[in-house]
Amino acid sequence: MPTIEVSLKDLKKLSGLKFSTEKIKESLLMYLKADVEKIERDKMSIKLEDTNRPDLWCVEGLARALRKIFGKSVKKYSIKPSGITVHVDKNLKNIRPYVACAVVKNMKITEDILKSIIQYQEKLGENYGRKRAKVALGVYDFDKIKGKKIRYIGVKPDEKFTPLGFKEEMTLTEILKKHPKGIEYAKLLKGRKLYPVFIDESKQILSMPPITNSETTGKVTKRTKNLFVEATGTDFETVLHTLNIFVMSLAERGGKVFSVRLKYNYVGECGFERSPKFKSSIFQIKPSYINKTLGLGLTLPEMRKLLTKMDYKVTRADSINDLIVVEVPFYRKDIMHAVDIVEDIAIAYDYNNIEPLEPRIATKGGLLDETKKQDLIREIMIGMQFQEILSFTLTSKEILFDKMNTKGKSIEVINPISSNYSNLRNAILPLVIKFLEINKTVEFPQRVFEIGPIVLPDPKAYNNVNQENHLCAAVTHSKATFTEIKSALDTLMKQLDKEIKIKHTKHPSFIEGRCGEIIFNKKSIGIIGEIHPQVLENFNLENPVVVFEINVDAL
Amino acid sequence: MIDVDILHDLEKKVLLAIKELGEGITVNILKEKSGLSESDINRALEWLKEKGILKIEEDIKERFKLTEVGEKCAEKGMPEKRFLNAIKDKPLGFQEIQKKADLDKNEFNAAIGFLKKEDLIQISEGKISITSSGKKRLENPWREDDLLPMLKDWLYLAEIPLGLREALPFLEERGLVEQDETTIKTIYLTDEGKKILPKVKLEEKIDLLTPKIIVEKLWKGKTFRKYNISAPSPPIFLGKKQPYLKFVEGLKQKLISLGFQEMKGPLVELAFFNNDLLFMPQDHPAREIHDIYFIKRAGGDLKKYKSLLDKIEKVHEDGWETGSKGWRYPFDKRKSKDIILRSHTTAVSVKKLLSKDLKIPGKYFTIDRVYRPDVIDWKHLTEFDQLDGIILGDEMTFRELLGVLKMFAMEVGGVKKIKFVPGYFPFTEPSVELHVYMKGKGWIEIGGAGIFRPEVTLPLGIEVPVIAWGLGILRLFMTKHNINDMRQVFSTDLKWIREFRWKNANN
Structure with a gap:
């Protein structure tokens, strides 16, 4: 979820609300899921929790929503034709096929407004545009573009133009290697033989989406009055929506919106489209569904009032047919289902005005058998003066195998943040020994145990693994002996009424002749023994350690 | 005030010994004279110290004792005195003096060196005669002779009479006396100790209650030693x-x-259960490598869920029969099979x-x-x-x-x-x-x-x-x-x- 910085003064001015800062904060949180994380003088840092409401990721959008909620008038947008046509070349169909454009005139751009525009453009590309892969925006000084025909076309990498922030011309390949945005987003064009560019009638390259604009035409400053805006990407609906909400924020700043004709040969009717499009959609919703979902007894007039507050236009409210018809504003792409409108009604009503109700469903509660069994084992271990410990389930191969003197297979994550947490444990024992290493200066005797999951590879399982619950217990002090741990195991098994046998075995972590497999129902369910001095040395331990580990699911 | 009854018998015995021997005695004397074993005394002193009944002051002290050579001198007197006495009437030759004064070779050499340096004798033509200062010296007392017999056993500096102490450096230099240092532990009663001392008396009390005492009813008519129940454990x-x-x-x-x-549910899951079923679109940021651990890309088995997978594909793409518009993107079934750690x-x-x-x-x-x-x-x-x-x-x-x-x-x-x-x-x-x-x-x-x-x-x-x-x-x-x-x-x-x-x- 994106975090944006806005000027508190700007927000108050745009929204026309004379609220205290605290009330502004509360309203943003309770109506717009906008969490003010920090206020430093005029600078407000806001986290937008709703990743599906990019229309709110700018101060203009937040202010507009607040005006509506608190009953103030909101701007009505109108669109006039600009006379500009953007021709989309068919060679882009498999590269970055979609584009939507607009012209916005009469902008009065200040330093703050410029910052706000750039921030919004960046956030939309970064978050909503999935790091510019799905969609990215470009903004230009309209007056520097020559002619009425702009072409969006794939060109060879050795074409040249001067990218933003640079003084000399560079080839497209050089831009991907040297320009900071080129380096950052080069992977989006990796392996392409042609790179997308915008070209005007004088054949000058305006930009190379989604990387960077031209220094000459694609630079917006405080002196810029009229803007050309484009969005490019891989999905037309997303591209168009991104353009729409971006243009809306410019309109909120007083810009006049003009549409652009898009000439495709693979989109729209007869290959023609027009953007931006501020077209609301129609949704039908049953009043009974609203009340059933929320548990409220709202009347139709109440619903109408709440819907209006959230900027829906109620065109029909009919109790006989149990029907409300609403127009959903064009900037609300997040409304996928009637239930989304229900939430807006609840938000408008204010969650904290809804009286909570304790569920009156009578059901019998209970723990799973495996939990009960584990709890019983924990109780017995504690009774034998073992201290319960808790380790992470992610660890390193070094601890699982190298230091334990063993070889084996464990489940490894592809994208670990550190090799220390790169493998799921295939046994608890290595982590218990590691625990003893960390606590080697704490008073002895130390008697510890852990019960929890371990994971082993299993190619036959649907998720490729087999998960078991294991118990591992360890005793260490200067006179720890095999008998001591065996007593604990035997006592535990007696208490659980299970009969086990110990069979001599060899294991590289243990001293030979002091290590046994634990057999239950003719199956090996664990291991018991005295840890080999080499392993002790690997873990910097100076006292003998005796342990057992068993699969408790098998009991 | 401390209840005397909580004192262990050993503690009482030690306190009674101190009472008898007087405060300010050293631990060594206590060990010698109380008749208690060293380990018992050490334990009791430790307990009494913890209870604040007594304190033990440690002091480093010098002490002195005769060397082997010194022992002979203690018996016969200082060699130079014997030397001077031998020639007091007339000058004698070397051997004559050695014989008359009963000096061995070492004693003779040491004495002659010292006497010459002090100008108490003079040597001419193979004979040694006494000087006038030598005669005067003979008339003065010899402190060394008084001191030496006292040092048959270790003696602390404080135990040596003031007038004799000055002779010590000379005797040490001459190798007649040896010196060392030792730690003296002196026992003092605290104010608390002084208060309770008169009350301490030894009587037969039951310490540890043993099975024998219970079974044989030995406890009848006896009292139990009280424990210090607030002592740290x-x-x-x-x-x-x-x-x-x-x-x-x-x-x-x-x-x-x-x-x-x-x-x-399992820790290792398929993206299908962790994400797809929860209507998280496949390009949702929470599904990326920065937010989810992958075990394998597309390695899971969803054969059992084939029809559900088909349904979920439609739900994501156009809402299926749920009344939803769906996310409107092409669903990729391979991504459903990603094996991940549940997020x-x-x-x-x-x-x-x-x-x-x-x-x-x-x-x-x-x-x-x-x-x-x-x-x-x-x-x-x-x-x-x-x-x-x-x-x-x-x-x-x-x-x-x-x-x-x-x-x-x-x-x-x-x-x-x-x-x-x-x-x-x-x-x-x-x-x-x-x-x-x-x-x-x-x-x-x-x-x-x-x-x-x-x-x-x-x-x-x-x-x-x-x-x-x-x-x-x-x-x-x-x-x-x-x-x-x-x-x-x-x-x-x-x-x-x-x-x-x-x-x-x-x-």
Whole structure:
């Protein structure tokens, strides 16, 4: 979820609300899921929790929503034709096929407004545009573009133009290697033989989406009055929506919106489209569904009032047919289902005005058998003066195998943040020994145990693994002996009424002749023994350690 | 004042000996004269010191004793005195003097050197005669002769008469006396000790109560020695539950009492269950490598769920029959087969909705491990636990959801002030965050909740509303126990675990 910085003064001015800062904060949180994380003088840092409401990721959008909620008038947008046509070349169909454009005139751009525009453009590309892969925006000084025909076309990498922030011309390949945005987003064009560019009638390259604009035409400053805006990407609906909400924020700043004709040969009717499009959609919703979902007894007039507050236009409210018809504003792409409108009604009503109700469903509660069994084992271990410990389930191969003197297979994550947490444990024992290493200066005797999951590879399982619950217990002090741990195991098994046998075995972590497999129902369910001095040395331990580990699911 | 009755017999014996021998005696004298064994005395002195009855002052002292050579001189007198006496009347030759004064060769050489240096003799033509200062010297007393016999045994400096002490450096230089240092321990009674001393008396009291005393009724008519019951005692390293796990156990008990049935799911899951079923679009940021651990790309087996997978594909693309428009993107079935580490326990809840033994109405919960690729620091872990709960039932509404959250915050969290804040989750609508007010910390978000979207429930054949909620229980535990560092919860610090204190029985 994106975090944006806005000027508190700007927000108050745009929204026309004379609220205290605290009330502004509360309203943003309770109506717009906008969490003010920090206020430093005029600078407000806001986290937008709703990743599906990019229309709110700018101060203009937040202010507009607040005006509506608190009953103030909101701007009505109108669109006039600009006379500009953007021709989309068919060679882009498999590269970055979609584009939507607009012209916005009469902008009065200040330093703050410029910052706000750039921030919004960046956030939309970064978050909503999935790091510019799905969609990215470009903004230009309209007056520097020559002619009425702009072409969006794939060109060879050795074409040249001067990218933003640079003084000399560079080839497209050089831009991907040297320009900071080129380096950052080069992977989006990796392996392409042609790179997308915008070209005007004088054949000058305006930009190379989604990387960077031209220094000459694609630079917006405080002196810029009229803007050309484009969005490019891989999905037309997303591209168009991104353009729409971006243009809306410019309109909120007083810009006049003009549409652009898009000439495709693979989109729209007869290959023609027009953007931006501020077209609301129609949704039908049953009043009974609203009340059933929320548990409220709202009347139709109440619903109408709440819907209006959230900027829906109620065109029909009919109790006989149990029907409300609403127009959903064009900037609300997040409304996928009637239930989304229900939430807006609840938000408008204010969650904290809804009286909570304790569920009156009578059901019998209970723990799973495996939990009960584990709890019983924990109780017995504690009774034998073992201290319960808790380790992470992610660890390193070094601890699982190298230091334990063993070889084996464990489940490894592809994208670990550190090799220390790169493998799921295939046994608890290595982590218990590691625990003893960390606590080697704490008073002895130390008697510890852990019960929890371990994971082993299993190619036959649907998720490729087999998960078991294991118990591992360890005793260490200067006179720890095999008998001591065996007593604990035997006592535990007696208490659980299970009969086990110990069979001599060899294991590289243990001293030979002091290590046994634990057999239950003719199956090996664990291991018991005295840890080999080499392993002790690997873990910097100076006292003998005796342990057992068993699969408790098998009991 | 200390009760004399709590004193051990040994302590009493030592105190009585001090009373008899007088305060200010050394430990050595006590050992010599009390008739008690050295180890008994040491133990008793240690106990008495701890009780504040006496103090022992340690002092380093010098002491002196004759050497072997010195012993002979102590018997016969100083060699130079004997030398002078031998020639007091007439000068004699070397051998004559040696014989007459009974000097061995060493003594003779030492004496002659000293006497010459002091100008007490003079040598001419092979004979040695006494000088006038030599004669005068003979008339003066010889302190060395008085001192030497005293030093047959070690003598402390303080025990040597003042007038004789000055001779010590000379005797040491001449190798007649040796010196060393030793620590003297002197026993003094404290004020407390002085007060109780008159009351100390030895009488037969029962110390350890033994089976013999009980069986043979030896205790009858006798009294028991009183113990110092407020004395510090050695710690016991008890076996106990890991503090956080005990807290989790308490939560589970609470949930059971509220009618919830426990559910569980695997740590290693397919993206299908963790994401797709929860209506998270496949290009959702929470599904990327920065937010989810991958085991393998597209390695899972969904044969068993083929028709459901087809349905979910449609749900994502156009809403299927759920009344939704869907996310409108091409669904990639291979991504459903990604094997991942579960990133939230909602994966367990949604799988429960799929299970054959699901009961409607029903209440279910799980508390289990989830994974996120975060760098570990004081407020992030890469694996932690979540609590997830669901209630299914025809009459479940948003109000009941708020009711559950309120009940949980108040009953389980012990919180008094709560607030519901609109939230966003791809799989619930309406969605809500639970914020609670913690003293000294302000408002804290501890969980998220909502009603499962129709896009989640309908493909699974669930037609009743399902209210769902998840709580960050780690945060709740930390807040309750004033722990600021998340890593402490999964503590590898045995000392911390051993010393963890429960403020009250309500976890």
